[in-house]
Amino acid sequence: MQIDLILPTFKIMTQFNDTFLKACRMEPADHIPVWFMRQAGRYQPEYREIRKKYSLLDICHKPDVCTEVTLLPVQQLGVDAAILFSDIMLPLGPMGVDFDIVEGVGPVIHNPVVHASDVDKFTLFHPEQSLPYVGQTIKQLVNELNVPLIGFTGAPFTLASYMIEGGPSKNFFKTKSFMYHQPEAWHKLMAKLARSMSEYLVYQVSCGAQAIQVFDSWVGNLGLEDYREYVYPHMQTMFGALKHLNVPLIHFGVVSGHLLEMMKDCGSTVVGLDWRVQVDESWQKLKYEVAVQGNLDPAAILAPWPVLEKKCTQILEQVHRPGFIFNLGHGVMPQADGSVLKRITDFVHNWKSNK
Ligand code: 1CP
Secondary structure, X not given: OOHHHOOOOOOOOOOOOOHHHHHHOOOOOOOOOEOOOOOOOOOOHHHHHHHHHOOHHHHHHOHHHHHHHHHHHHHHHOOOOEEOOOOOOHHHHHHOOOEEEEOOOEEEEOOOOOOHHHHHHOOOOOHHHHOHHHHXXXXXXXXXXXXXXXXXXXXXXHHHHHHHHOOOOOOOHHHHHHHHHOHHHHHHHHHHHHHHHHHHHHHHHHHOOOEEEEEOOOHHHOOHHHHHHHHHHHHHHHHHOOHHHOOOEEEEXXXXXXXXXXXXXXXXXXXXXXXXXXXXXXXXXXXXXXXXXXXXXXXXXXXXXXXXXXXXXXHHOXXXXXXXXXXXXXXXOOOOOHXXXXXXXXXXXXXXXXX
16 A cells, blocks of 8 residues: 555645634633544554554654654544654754664663763754754645644653663663762753753744644653752743743643642643643642643543543543643553544533533
């Protein structure tokens, strides 16, 4: 099958659906918008077929294929936003990080940070020069889409953790040890990442991305005081550099319930909730000053529909004001069934409007 030749030549819907942007701005909308983190991926037979031909990074380098992969879930699920297909590791290549994305493992770094002096080897980069294909993909996508496109990046802590651990980690001992032993080098690394990633996001928005999400997936492994000292100043710098873009700034972390207020104070306008917290309690903690996004347990997709319906209802019943975006509490896993994701999307869309 010539999958890469099936270029999208039609608009997904005739009228632009701005429900997601309205919710991000806490404005009333006709329905609660839905999208799913990792909505493009291995749970889709079409994606698996494309991956037989191209590696994940190949897909990112080929605007036509990348456009097709990004559009697939929008067409199949009817979600209210698209998210650029990419990976948080992509912009680390031009900074000098030598990595592969290994099947069944995730990112593996061949030149991990061990000594303080290693930090100096990583350079700032110019996204339009180093990653022109990202900009081209975004331009193609906004031409095709009738829903907003979310651009994204990894947050400095999550990226630094891969760079120091050399790959995925459960306990982040190497990262924390580096942070405690080499605070100066740590802050240097975080500052470099904050600057590069904010420039990367400015570039994505300049090409047409209408919202951005910063994935600080693993930062929940830090306690509050460590977050304040080792992460917070860099997130403030990063979001500070994005404010003028005037697009929704979504800030997400896993197991981040204890950090939510600080994540808001960094300057984000939407806070992503993982599934371990209650929507109403969390929103109240955030003083309703930002929109919130979340937070169905991704594992609930495997539950029989009545159980899943109850879990969706429990989330939706906590929403009494504009400014809520339905999502999972982390990414769609490969075991998910696309028809169930579609059913969730329809269920949320049919929920009584968020007056
Ligand atoms: O095809 C494959 O190899 C499957 C696995 C896969 C996919 C589909 C990886 C390897 N990356 C991606 C794409 C990807 N990565 C997207 C797609 C866009 C969409 O949502 O549709 C996104 C948003 C990411 C971002 C990403 N990559 C994050 C942040 C989000 C999260 O899940 O917390 C992280 C932590 C990564 C690193 C990464 N890349 C891949 C894997 C398996 C991992 C996680 C490894 C680990 O546990 O540390």
